[in-house]
Amino acid sequence: MKRPKLKKASKRMTCHKRYKIQKKVREHHRKLRKEAKKRGHKKPRKDPGIPNSAPFKEAVLREAELRKQQLEELKQQQKLDRQKEQERKRKLEDNPDDEQTNVEPQQEFEEPKSKKAKPGKQNPKKLHCQELKKVIEASDVVLEVLDARDPLGSRCPQVEEAVVQSGHKRLILVLNKSDLVPKENLENWLNYLSKELPTVVFKASTNMKSREKKMLKVKKKVVPFQSKLCCGKEALCKLLRSFQQSCGKDIQVGVVGFPNVGKSSIINSVKQERICTVGVPMGLTRSMQIVPLDKQVTIIDSPCLIVSPCNSSAALALRSPVSIEALRPLEAASAILSQADSQQVVLKYTVPGYKDSLDFFTKLAQKRGLHQKGGTPNIESAAKLLWSEWTGASLGYYCHPPASWNPSPHFNENVAANMKKGFNLEELEINNAHSIRVLKGPHLTNRILFRSSGPTSGVIEEMDIPDELPRQKENKQDSEDQGNDDENKTESSDIPPVEDNGEMLPVESTANKPSDGSVTLAEMSQEGDAYDFKTDYV
Numbered sequence: 003m004k005r006p007k008l009k010k011a012s013k014r015m016t017c018h019k020r021y022k023i024q025k026k027v028r029e030h031h032r033k034l035r036k037e038a039k040k041r042g043h044k045k046p047r048k049d050p051g052i053p054n055s056a057p058f059k060e061a062v063l064r065e066a067e068l069r070k071q072q073l074e075e076l077k078q079q080q081k082l083d084r085q086k087e088q089e090r091k092r093k094l095e096d097n098p099d100d101e102q103t104n105v106e107p108q109q110e111f112e113e114p115k116s117k118k119a120k121p122g123k124q125n126p127k128k129l130h131c132q133e134l135k136k137v138i139e140a141s142d143v144v145l146e147v148l149d150a151r152d153p154l155g156s157r158c159p160q161v162e163e164a165v166v167q168s169g170h171k172r173l174i175l176v177l178n179k180s181d182l183v184p185k186e187n188l189e190n191w192l193n194y195l196s197k198e199l200p201t202v203v204f205k206a207s208t209n210m211k212s213r214e215k216k217m218l219k220v221k222k223k224v225v226p227f228q229s230k231l232c233c234g235k236e237a238l239c240k241l242l243r244s245f246q247q248s249c250g251k252d253i254q255v256g257v258v259g260f261p262n263v264g265k266s267s268i269i270n271s272v273k274q275e276r277i278c279t280v281g282v283p284m285g286l287t288r289s290m291q292i293v294p295l296d297k298q299v300t301i302i303d304s305p306c307l308i309v310s311p312c313n314s315s316a317a318l319a320l321r322s323p324v325s326i327e328a329l330r331p332l333e334a335a336s337a338i339l340s341q342a343d344s345q346q347v348v349l350k351y352t353v354p355g356y357k358d359s360l361d362f363f364t365k366l367a368q369k370r371g372l373h374q375k376g377g378t379p380n381i382e383s384a385a386k387l388l389w390s391e392w393t394g395a396s397l398g399y400y401c402h403p404p405a406s407w408n409p410s411p412h413f414n415e416n417v418a419a420n421m422k423k424g425f426n427l428e429e430l431e432i433n434n435a436h437s438i439r440v441l442k443g444p445h446l447t448n449r450i451l452f453r454s455s456g457p458t459s460g461v462i463e464e465m466d467i468p469d470e471l472p473r474q475k476e477n478k479q480d481s482e483d484q485g486n487d488d489e490n491k492t493e494s495s496d497i498p499p500v501e502d503n504g505e506m507l508p509v510e511s512t513a514n515k516p517s518d519g520s521v522t523l524a525e526m527s528q529e530g531d532a533y534d535f536k537t538d539y540v
């Protein structure tokens with residue numbers, strides 16, 4: 003006989019009873035606190051974080067983020083190992099007599115180990131390239147994310163060529179970080195880039211904290227997200243949908259670009275959720291991540307493009323995800339400074355005029371109170387400060403677009419026309435105009451004119467990456483051999499050579515003359531060292 007279903011007892015109670023319980027709970031907590039106080043326990047103090055005025059705030063955050071990532075990966079690895087061990091034990095327990103199964107699980111267990119060992123031995127840059135190629139191959143539309151502060155410098159001819167050669171893929175340029183450049187400049191760039199490819203003006207949401215995330219989920223209607231923080235989302239989504247409708251099939255959209263241009267931030271902004279890892283450290287994304295936008299459109303996040311060693315020192319300094327210690331800060335910062343407008347630099351950093359980069363770093367160190375023992379200005383710290391600001395996400399610098407339109411070699415008028423097929427470009431134009439209207443430009447003192455080095459070459463073929471890192475190994479060996487000698491070296495050993503008259507040698511010449519046996523920026527890249535994966539991608 004079927005039993006009638008019992009109705010669940012209601013948890014409702016009288017207010018009197020509820021308040022009584024709450025009071026009891028409060029009393030209980032008070033008692034616990036009192037007892038803890040008696041035992042000498044103090045309430046743990048809240049971490050106040052790093053103040054904005056702290057020097058190297060971004061560098062410190064970067065390192066903390068990397069450490070966190072490494073820890074998470076280690077935990078994940080340990081968890082996987084534990085799971086495999088448990089599985090093996092369970093199989094052994096199930097079939098203790100079966101010799102074959104005794105052997106097989108062992109092999110099964112060992113095989114992934116050897117597979118896992120491979121990536122460690124293989125150059126991690128190659129893995130990076132493999133992932134990137136997978137993303138490009140899987141995509142119908144490739145979004146090339148450009149930093150609006152240097153759009154030309156964040157274009158990668160190699161990726162564009164790969165997309166053009168595929169024949170059927172489409173390429174869209176996304177001008178991200180448009181909040182960091184003056185409006186007129188943004189308009190000029192939009193006009194310039196739109197001649198070649200569909201271009202979307204974008205400003206990704208940057209401070210989407212977990213609290214905001216919760217708020218989004220709870221109060222779906224009162225979302226401060228779109229209006230306040232993100233700009234260009236509608237334009238991008240409508241553009242992708244217009245293409246999807248013209249294709250009549252589901253589409254995959256790959257997001258590619260150099261480190262820190264905001265690929266993951268764009269995906270998070272479009273999804274209005276913190277799905278992809280975002281942060282100031284360069285090269286945070288290490289593998290592709292598939293994010294469905296809706297039923298028809300899927301977005302794929304990709305690891306950053308690898309910068310080729312043939313680029314200028316400034317391009318290497320701005321786009322190589324090396325740790326600040328691995329990079330020679332004075333060399334990197336001088337390369338950046340040499341391409342910036344000196345008057346605006348003076349205005350931004352509120353230092354008196356400077357003769358050369360060494361003079362500037364000395365003055366900056368004095369201004370910011372960066373001193374070594376004995377009170378001499380710590381110019382290396384000043385250089386690090388400048389470098390971390392320029393590779394961070396808040397400094398507003400901008401470049402002028404070329405006077406005339408010079409299409410990239412792989413683009414001709416036919417290719418450009420082909421790339422625009424299937425998109426609703428009139429709608430895009432209206433949406434872009436709206437985005438520019440809504441955006442506030444950076445403050446006058448936060449605008450530095452920068453001379454772009456032109457498109458940055460990227461490495462997308464695995465074979466272009468060396469297997470071994472001979473120089474790095476040599477250096478390691480050397481430093482081990484030198485032992486205590488190195489420890490005795492002062493910080494000044496990193497300072498680039500200075501001419502007799504006190505002037506610092508040009509960046510290129512200093513790049514060729516490492517004073518302490520360490521490799522220069524260009525050398526590091528050539529030998530696969532620009533990405534210090536030991537430090538950044540353990």
Ligand SMILES: Nc1nc2c(ncn2[C@@H]2O[C@H](COP(=O)(O)OP(=O)(O)OP(=O)(O)O)[C@@H](O)[C@H]2O)c(=O)[nH]1
Pocket residue numbers: 178179180181182204205206207208209259260261262263264265266267268279280281282283284285286287304305306394395396
């Ligand atoms: N001001 C501003 N900052 C942005 C914008 N988009 C991203 N950022 C910041 O730029 C930094 C890098 O953003 P990510 O989304 O991690 O960049 P990514 O291209 O995915 O970086 P990788 O993982 O290195 O490839 C973060 O600190 C973001 O907060 C933007 O539109 N405006």
